[in-house]
Amino acid sequence: MNVVIDIVSAVCLIGGSAFVVIGGIGLIRMPDFFTRLHAAGVCETLGAWLVLLGLLLQAGWSMVSVKLIMIFLMLAITGPTATHALAKSALHGGVKPKHLDDN
Amino acid sequence: MEAIVDFALLAGLAAWAVAIVRLRSLFGAAMLFGIYSLHCALIFVVLDAVDVAFTEAAVGAGISTVLILGTLAITGIKLEVRHTRALIPLLITGTIGAALIYASVDMPLVGDPNAPANLHxxxxxxxxxxxxxxxxxxxxxxxxxxxxxxxxxxxxxxxxxxxxxxxxxxxxxxxxxxxxxx
Amino acid sequence: MISAHLPALQVVIPLLAAPACVVVRQSTLTWLLALLVSWISFAIALTLLVQTFFNGPMSYELGGWAAPLGIEYAVDVVNAFVLVIVSGVSSVVLISAKESIERETHIKRTHLVYTGWLLCLTGLLGITITGDVFNVFVFLEIASLSSYLLVSLGPDRRALTAAFQYLVMGTIGATFILIGVGLLYMMTGTLNMADLAQRIPGVAQTTTVRAGFAFLVLGISLKAAVFPLHYWLPNAYTFAPSAVTAFMAGSATKVSIYLLLRFFFDIFSETFSLRTMRLDLILLILGVIAIFSMSLVAIYQSNVKRMLAYSSVAQVGYMVIGISLATTTGLTAGIVHLFNHALMKCALFLALGCIVFRLNSVDLKDLAGVGRRMPWTMAAFVIGGLSLIGVPATVGFISKWYLVLAALERDWWWLAFMVVASSLLAVIYIWRVVETAYFKTGPVANTEEAPLILLVPTWVLIVANIYFGVSAVDTISFATRAADQLLSTF
Amino acid sequence: MSVEGALLLTVLLPLLGAILIALSDSRPNIRETITLATAVVLFLIVLQLLGHDTGSIELVIATPLPQLSLSLYTEPLGLLFATVASGLWIITSIYSIGYMRGNNEQNQTRFYVFFAISISATMGVALSANLFTLFVFYEILTLSTYPLVTHKGTEEAKQGGRVYLGLLLSTSIGFLLVAMVWTWHVAGHLDFTVGGILQDKIDPGFLPLLLALYLFGIGKAALMPFHRWLPAAMVAPTPVSALLHAVAVVKAGVFAVLKVTVYIFGLDFLHNTGANKWLMWMAAITVILASVVALTKDNLKARLAYSTVSQLGYIVLGAMLVNSMAIVGGGMHIATHALGKITLFFCAGAIYVATHKTNISEMDGLGRSMPVTYTAMLIGSLSIIGLPLTGGLWSKWYLALGAVAAEQWAMLAVFMVSSLLNVAYLLIIPIRGFFFSQPRSGETSVIKEAPFASVLALSLTALGCIAMFFFAQPLYEMMVDIFER
Amino acid sequence: MTTIGLFNYWIVFVLMMSGLYIVIVSTNLIKKIIGLNIFQTSVFILYISIGKVSGGTAPILVDGITLYSNPLPHVLILTAIVVGVATTALGLAIVVRIHSAFNSIDEEEIYTTSD
Amino acid sequence: MEHHIVLRVVAKLLIPVILLFALYVQFHGDYGPGGGFQAGVIFGAGLILYALIFGLQTIKKVVTPSFVHYMSGVGLLLYAGVGVISLFKGGNYLDYSFLSADPVHGQHLGILLIELGVGITVAFVMVSLFYAFAGYRQADLKVPPDTGHEATEKARDAVLEREPQ
Amino acid sequence: MIVIYVITALAIILGMFFAMGRGVSGPTLYDRVLAVNAFGGMTVLMIAVLGFLMSRPDFLDIALVYALINFIGTIAVLKFFEYQDLGKRSSFSETPK
Structure with a gap:
């Protein structure tokens, strides 16, 4: 049983970290602000959730898992909100999305 | 194993610091400083100082950054930072840095359980x-x-x-x- | 029962009064409270001085934890003497602070100024009395932060830049002290001064302890404005409100010099700090350069406050020379000059405060003819100036006497002559003011004498200048005892 | 009155007078009455002290440092100085009332206040029981005479004041203070003791250095090259010049030199070590050089000033001859020169008040218009030169005897030459006044004598010069008393 | 952790000097404050590194664990952090006032306008 | 932030949680990381978030500036006052063992009280810092430069004293 | 399991470096804010992983604080932009509609 949990959580952790790295690469490579925002979203949602899930599996049922769930909720609420606010603010501030026909 | 993480984190921190030194955009420096503080807090966690990490996260990344932003909001953000001539500052920091390297010769290693500080x-x-x-x-x-x-x-x-x-x-x-x- | 707790009360009473001021929030009441508290701590300091002089050092364990574990207050003649200086200066200057500060600054919440003042007092007293090196840092920061605030309240807008400059330099200094304390802690594992003194000899040869010592000395010297680390002082003194300048001139640098003494002679031994690290030579050279160069710079100032600020840096040079001699007489000279310089500089700055009160300026050219319009103020200034020069029957003479004596004891003729020669430079800059004030006619025809509440503290200090110049037996005996105690290691 | 009380009163009374004068601002009559009354009472007190021949009595005022007290005592040399100073203060007061009123000077109250303070300081110097006390009062004297020197407040006066204060303070703090601390360091105290306190305590090799520190440190003695302040202070009103030259300042200087030589070093000690030799030559050079410079000055007061420098050189030279005869001569010269020089200054002031002339070349023939003044001037000049029928004879006589006793023939020659120079630069003034014809100028105003108070004062001092010739005995006995105790 | 050796300290020195360098070289007052903060933060890491014990864990007592890191530096640094933020706040407040008084937060500009 | 409906909704959800979390950190500090200082910062951050999203004037109605200044003094007084109480109970300054009959219990009580004092002071100082910085907007008040001359100083005062409506 | 944790941690650090690159290079202010925000998210994860790596996972409170502070920081910055660019004098004091 333990081995199964370990394997599953390892897969989750590795997968999560892969998403984090991919998001990071996107953050660097993407051409304009809004696409970069999109890349960052990958880190904050899929990457974060997978890592947290992996840890949750390790923690079992305890105070730790409660806290992990709290963190999960927190990230789930604040992450998109922040991204939303950022996008809106940027649009307000005059950052224009880069269209294909721009280049 | 922890050592590797410690290593990587500290290297990152040094990179941040150098980036802040070189950055001309004031707002960028302020933002990087926020990141720097968060990073610092991570290092504190690695070094077992959870309370300190807690505080540094709340203060360094939170309050300090908000205050710097508040100041920037009043003074204007699109400021380029100018630097004075670098020779004398380099000399001063170089001297002090050399003194510190000199000091490190006789320091107990990090994590040594028998260091005087951990025994007395x-x-x-x-x-x-x-x-x-x-x-x-x-x-x-x-x-x-x-x-x-x-x-x-x-x-x-x-x-x-x-x-x-x-x-x-x-x-x-x-x-x-x-x-x-x- | 209460006498056993005096060391704690010394610091705690002003500390408690500071938030009480914020709660009270009424300008006059807070001033009265601050005044009362300051005089109480002056009384406590005097009691402590007398007790330590006759009964030997006292120790107070805060929180009831024994020394290396908890924080200890260690009172002996040395710091009791400094406590008396600090609280005494604060008490006298505070009398005039109300009128002076309300006139000079445009702050609406004056109660916050007194809060800041009390916090500064708390910090300075805390630094002086404590026997724990980290506690020194904490109270140093209380004192520093509140003094940045007090400086920034000055009437001219350049007070702000001066305060900022002071803040940057002061923080660098404090951080250097923190680094030094850290390196010492790394090698010894303790923060208690007495404990450190015991454990340092075992590791004194390590480069870490030496570097720690260097950082501590640099940091404290920055705070004490030891030449050439005095960069912040002239601006801060010039642009701060007059009462604040008087307070700081009489207390802040004095406390830092005390710290230097404490670290040199008690925590590190005299042989380590002065002989092994060759600081005796370095300090001597720096001191001699300071007394000449800074006096010369003072001569060329057109702002009288700035002139006195440069003179303060020069006077710190005298103290440093006294320390570097490392003999009983030399240290006595340094310590007694601590006291004497507090008396004279404080009196001079208070007199300037009276002038600012009436003229809104301390530029030399605006002072023309003021001697006739404000006879008492200028008379005080002249006597204070004479004390600075070192004319007999003033405290300045006593300091100079001991310094020359200390130099002669070492058969350093050149030093004795340099000390007296540099004090002649003081004649020049003081006399520039005197001539302008008395022999030039200027547009001050309708100026009146300063109000009594400003004159009284000034004259109290002037009388003290003369009293302790004519009867210095007590101050000398305290200072000699302190010097002896510093020289005999724990 | 007990002797202690009288001692204290000599210092306090003028101070009290100063306060009263300050309080009586803008009421000239009361102010001047107080001045005169204080002067007279002070003189009486000093005379009473003179009468007490009970040996030295010490009064400790304060003890600033261990083994270093502020104290007064009675001693022949000091009493002599005190008597001269307090006596001349009365006359100077009378004179200055006339002078100040006659000239309508500004800030008269300030003048009288500082005048009284400087007398207080002079009394302190005269009666000081140790070197430290002397130093304290010496500095107070410097500072309290500064406002007098710069009394006129003009740029010239300020310049003169700067030189005055600068030289006196820098010599006293720069040299005298170091010398004092050194002495204290080797001897352990600074009390004036017959026979000196330095014997066997200091390496004789250092002695010339220490002696030089003292002599140059006592800048008021105006030993060249630190004499510049004296001519510079000539910008002051005439009563102040009188005070500086005759009553207080320069006399305090040479008095201090005598005291240091006799009571700190000790004559025998100095004589045996020979430390005095080169300083003796310095003094001799001062005597001759200053006389020569005086010859070249046309301004009356400047000439008198250089004359003073020269005469002070006599006293320092006397001290450096280190024998009792020369010291007696020096002490007496304090008194006789004081009387002579004050007469001359009073005359100069009287001429200025009456004619507003300051240069000797303009004063031809004035003697006929101002016979009293010019007669007094003649007497004063004779006294300074040291011719019979004036007191000056005796002091020069004893100084010369001192040179003979010390077998310093060169010094004897110096005395002779300088006396001849004195004749040349002093006697010429009354001669021109009486015998040269007055230049014809357009103005027809008749020149009269100066105000009565001034004339009275200068007549009194001139008579004093003559009296000194006939009644020199008590003076001599007092001085000899130093060496018989 | 023994493999770390003195690495922590060296990084601390680098940070320290970067912070100090910013303070000295930058003419912008806010950047100076940032530099000061970096300078102070490096000292925090110095202290915390002193207190690290290899194999130890955070000094919160739990049954079964005997080796803890040194809590004393943590306490000291908690205090120091607070001191740091207090300094920052005051410094920034002064900067704000300087801005409204001189209309600039560049040191060189301020000194040229105020003289 | 009048347009940010999302933010406002999220904030309304989050702020009570933040304040609750602050209390948790405050009183859980004996057992885990945290304590008065951290709790104070978090509490202050919660209030600051409220101010950011709903406006400074809104929060100033609830948490008035004078209350904030008052409380920042009260926290320090509480801390120092605990020391004074232990002084009166016969111990040294700040010796909590004397607060209760049982020394260990006394220590608990003392630590609880002083942590509370720390928390109060820190939280309200943070808020007052925010008020000061956010409320200081001279840019649009057209304040004459602070030259130190009396005339301009008066004009300056006149502008600065004007409270925004 | 430790190895997995370390790998995760290093991966997150790698992600941090990427975020840092964005933070340094900009080019707009919003990019910098985005970098901070992304970095903050990674830090939260990092703390959580570190807790497990050091086998003291009961300190997750810190991660929670991080998430919180990160959010408030971002909001503050945005608020700041709004104020700066729109220049509304009452943008702090607008009552909610």
Missing amino acids: IVPDYIEGSATEIGIPNVVTSVLASYRGYDTLGEVTVIFTAGVGVLCLLGRGKPKRSRKPRG
């Missing part, structure tokens, strides 16, 4: 926290009881800052009674 008073604290004070968090018991007076000083410092900022930036209610002409 600390066992008493750890034992006393359990028996004399009865609190598992040794940091709290040292902070609040053994060295409670320092903490009183610390609170006074923050109070001083509050008074100071209020005095400098605060606006009193208009006192009409004291200005007969107004």
Whole structure:
């Protein structure tokens, strides 16, 4: 049983970290602000959730898992909100999305 | 294994610092400083200082950054930072850096359990926290009881800052009674 | 019962009064409270001085934890003497602070100024009395932060830049002290001064301890404005409100010099700090350069406050020379000059405060003819100036006497002559003011004498200048005892 | 009155007078009455002290440092100085009332206040029981005479004041203070003791250095090259010049030199070590050089000033001859020169008040218009030169005897040559006044004598010069008393 | 952790010097404050590194664990952090006032306008 | 932030949680990381978030500036006052063992009280810092430069004293 | 399991470096804010992983604080932009509609 949990959580952790790295690469490579925002979203949602899930599996049922769930909720609420606010603010501030026909 | 993480984190921190030095955009520097503080807090976690990490996250990344932003909001953000001539500063920092490298020759290694700092008073604290004070968090018991007076000083410092900022930036209610002409 | 707790009360009473001021929030009441508290701590300091002089050092365990574990207050003649200086200066200057500060600054919440003042007092007293090196840092920061605030309240807008400059330099200094304390802690594992003194000899040869010592000396010297680390001082003193300048001139640098003494002679031994690290030579050279160069710079200032500020840096040079001699007489000279310089500089700055009160300026050209319009103020200034020069029957003479004596004891003729020669430079800059004030006619025809509440503290200090110049037996005996105690290691 | 009380009163009374004068601002009559009354009472007190021949009595005022007290005592040399100073203060007061009123000077109250303070300081110097006390009062004297020197407040006066204060303070703090601390360091105290306190305590090799520190440190003695302040202070009103030259300042200087030589070093000690030799030559050079410079000055007061420098050189030279005869001569010269020089200054002032002339070349023939003044001037000149029928004879006589006793023939020659120079630069003035014809100028105003108070004062001092010739015995006995105790 | 050796300290020195360098070289007052903060933060890491014990864990007592890191530096640094933020707040307040008084937060501009 | 409906909704959800979390950190400091200082910062941050999203004037109605200044003094007084109480109970300054008959219990009580004092001071100083910085907007008040001359100083005062409506 | 944790941690650090690159290079202010925000998210994860790596996972409170502070920081920055660019004098004091 333990081995199964370990394997599953390892897969989750590795997968999560892969998403984090991919998001990071996107953050660097993407051409304009809004696409970069999109890349960052990958880190904050899929990457974060997978890592947290992996840890949750390790923690079992305890105070730790409660806290992990709290963190999960927190990230789930604040992450998109922040991204939303950022996008809106940027649009307000005059950052224009880069269209294909721009280049 | 932890050492690798420690290594990588510290290297990252140094990179941040150098980036901040070189960055000309003031807003960028402020943002990087926020990141720098968060990063610092991570290192504190690695070095077992969870309370410090907690505080650094809340203060360095939170309050300090908000305050710097608040200042930037007043002074304007699109500022380029100018630098003066770098020769003398390099000389000063170089000298002090050399002194520090010199100092490190005889330092006990990081993590050495037999370093004087870890042998002298600390066992008493750890034992006393359990028996004399009865609190598992040794940091709290040292902070609040053994060295409670320092903490009183610390609170006074923050109070001083509050008074100071209020005095400098605060606006009193208009006192009409004291200005007969107004 | 209460006498056993005096060391704690010394610091705690002003500390408690500071937030009480914020709660009270009424300008006059807070001033009265601050005044009362300051005089109480002056009384406590005097009691402590007498007690330590006759009964030997006292120790107070804060929180009831024994020394290396908890924080200890260690009072002996040395710091009791400094406590008396600090609280005494604060008490006298505070009398005039109300009128002076309300006139000079445009702060609406004056109660916050007194809060800041009390916090500064708390910090300075705390630094002086404590026996724990980290506690020194904490109270140093209380004192520093509140003094940045007090400096920034000055009437001219350049007070703000001065305060900022002071803040940057002061923080660098404090952080250097923190680094030094950290390196010492790394090698010894303790923060208690007495404990450190015991454990340092075992590791004194390590490069870490030496670097720690260097950082401590640099940091404290920055705070004490030891030449050439005095960069912040002239601006801060010039642009701060007059009462604040008087307070700081009489206390802040004095406390830092005390710290230097404490670290040199008690925590590190005299042989380590002065002989092994060759600081005796370095300090001597720096001191001699300071007394000449800074006096010369003072001569060319057109702002009288700035002139006195440069003179303060020069006077710190005298103290440093006294320390570097490392003999009983030399240290006595340094310590007694601590006291004497506090008396004279404080009196001079208070006199300037009176002038600012009436003229809104301390530029030399605006002072023309003021001697006739404000006879008492200028008379005080002249006597204070004479004390600075070192004319007999003033305190300045006593300091100079001991300094020359200390130099002669070492058969350093050149030093004795340099000390007296540099004090002649003081004649020049003081006399520039005197001539302008008395022999030039200027547009001050309708100026009146300063109000009594400003004159009284000034004259109290002037009388003290003469009293302790004519009867210095007590101050000398305290200073000699302190010097002896510093020289005999724990 | 007890002797202690009288001692204290000599210092306090003028101070009290100063306060009363300050309080009586803008009421000239009361102010001047107080001045005169204080002067007279002070003189009486000093005379009473003179009468007490009970040996030295010490009064400790304060003890600033261990083994270093502020104290007064009675001693022949000091009493002589005190008597001269307090006596001349009465006359100077009378004179200055006339002078100040006659000239309508500004700030008269300030003048009288500082005048009284400087007398207080002079009394302190005269009666000081140790070197430290002397130093304290010496500095107070410097500072309290500064406002007098710069009394006129003009740029010239300020310049003169700067030189005055600068030289006196820098010599006293720069040299005298170091010398004092050194002495204290080797001897352990600074009390004036017959026979000196330095014997066997200091390496004789250092002695010339220490002696030089003292002699140059006592800048008021105006030993060249630190004499510049004296001519510079000539910008002051005439009563102040009188005070500086005759009553207080320069006399305090040479008095201090005598005291240091006799009571700190000790004559025998100095004589045996020979440390005095080169300083003796310095003094001799001062005597001759200053006389020569005086010859070249046309301004009356400047000439008198250089004359003073020269005469002070006599006293320092006397001290450096280190024998009792020369010291007696020096002490007496303090008194006789004081009387002579004050007469001359009073005359200069009287001429200025009456004619507003300051240069000797303009004063031809004035003697006929101002016979009293010019007669007094003749007497004063004779006294300074040291011719019979004036007191000056005796002091020069004893100084010369001192040179003979010390077998310093060169010094004897110096005395002779300088006396001849004196004749040349002093006697010429009354001669021109009486025998040269007055230049014909357009103005027809008749020149009269100066105000009565001034004339009275200068007549009194001139008579004093003559009286000194006939009644020199008590003076001599007092001085000899130093060496017989 | 023994493999770390003195690495922590060296990084601390680098940070320290970067912070100090910013303070000295930058003419912008806010950047100076940032530099000061970096300078102070490096000292925090210095202290915390002193207190690290290899194989130890955070000094919160739990049954079964005997080796803890040194809590004393943590306490000291908690205080120091607070001191740091207090200094920052006051410094920034002064900067704000300087801005409204001189209309600039560049040191060189301020000194050229105020003289 | 009048347009940010999302933010406002999220904030309304989050702020009570933040304040609750602050209390948790405050009183859990004996057992885990945290304590008065951290709790104070978090509490202050919660209030600051409220101010950011709903406006400074809104929060000033609830948490008035004078209350904030008052409380920042009260926290320090509480801390220092505990020391004074232990002084009166016969112990040294800040010796909590004397607060109760049982020394260990006394220590607990003392630490609880002083941590509370720390928390109060820190939280309200943070808020007052925020008020000061956010409320200081001279840019649009057209304040004459602070030259130190009396005339301009008066004009300056006149502008600065004007409270925004 | 430790190895997995370390790998995760290093991966997150790698992600941090990427975020840092964005933070340094900009080019707009919003990019910097985005970098901070992304970095903050990674830090939260990092703390959580570190807790497990050091086998003291009961300190997750810190991660919670991080998430919180990160959010408030971002909001503050945005608020700041709004104020700066729109220049509304009452943008702090607008009552909610």
